[in-house]
Amino acid sequence: MSETPANIAWIEKPDGERVVVGGNLALGRTVGSDLVLPDERVSRRHAIVHAQGQSEFWLVDHGSRNGTYVNDRRVLQPCRLRDGDRIRIGPFVLTFRQAGESGVASVPETGSTVHTLVDMQSAPCWLLVADVQGSTQLAQSVPPDAFAKLLGGWFKRCQKLVETSGGTVNKYLGDGFLAFWRSAATPVAAVSMTIRDLHQLQQAGRLPFRFVVHHGGVLLGGAGTMGEDSLSGPSVNFVFRLEKVAGTLGEPCVVSAAAAEQFEGAVQLRALGAHPVPSFEGEHALFGL
Secondary structure: OOOOOOOOEEEEOOOOOEEEOOOEEEEEOOOOOOEEOOOOOOOOOOEEEEEEOOOEEEEEEOOOOOOEEEOOEEOOOOEEOOOOOEEEEOOEEEEEEEOOOOOOOOOOOOOOOOOOOOOEEEEEEEEEEEEEOOHHHHHHHOOHHHHHHHHHHHHHHHHHHHHHOOOEEEEEOOOEEEEEEEHHHOOHHHHHHHHHHHHHHHHHOOOOEEEEEEEEEEEEEOOOEOOEOOEEOHHHHHHHHHHHHHHHHOOOEEEEHHHHHHHOOOOOOEEEEEEEEOOEEEEEEEEEO
16 A cells, blocks of 8 residues: 655644645635634634645734634644644644554545656746844744744735735745746746835845846655645755855845846846855856846
8 A cells, every 4th residue: 555645734723623634725714725723713714734845834914913823832833744733723633644644554535636846857947035134043032922923923914915916825944935936927027026025025124135037947746745846956055055154245136147147127236246155166156236
């Protein structure tokens, strides 16, 4: 008998109903949520369960008024879920279940169709990594509830900006995220708009963060997560290294030469000179906003 894939997961409601987690599962009070929790103590768009990697599922609170709790601990930043974790939102206690963990082998009966990507394809993509600066110190300087709302609200605003321009938040990183846009399906003007909007969000100053942008070939697919794209390749490694370089330079936004060439003047950039990028040979021309 073949084993159940570890990338199949679901949420069990108190009444025993099971809801399969696809790429994203939105939890909230509004009817448009994937999992509707009808109670005034639940925010309209309360939280999201996000599938990433081959078998990881993360819970992100969207700055909810009353908070989200996993095993009775408030979620202050994106939290990886494990089989059997209890998620409490308002008066609702939900259980996260994942096939292949803790002996769980049965997949819930559901009308949803689950797809597992097995083919790899290469495609040019825009890549963006954003990271909150000094999150540890910030978390220690404000009450936990205030920090959770601040960080969750930031994730929510950034996700909306990315998705409005046709992009996808592919991976949450504790206090940051990786987003991408397929070049063939996304006009340069749409990505440019997101870059400008994120820069305006930086200037608003509610939460200090930096972000970097790169453009290059990316491998998509492989052992994906239920319809979500799994990203890999040198360009993905480069953009993560670039984020570290931006921190060293003290720049709030850094754009690679490859991305700057694609923008073709759609975003006003200033030259930062050539700098080494760890694990990549030579020096690389970089630009800032």
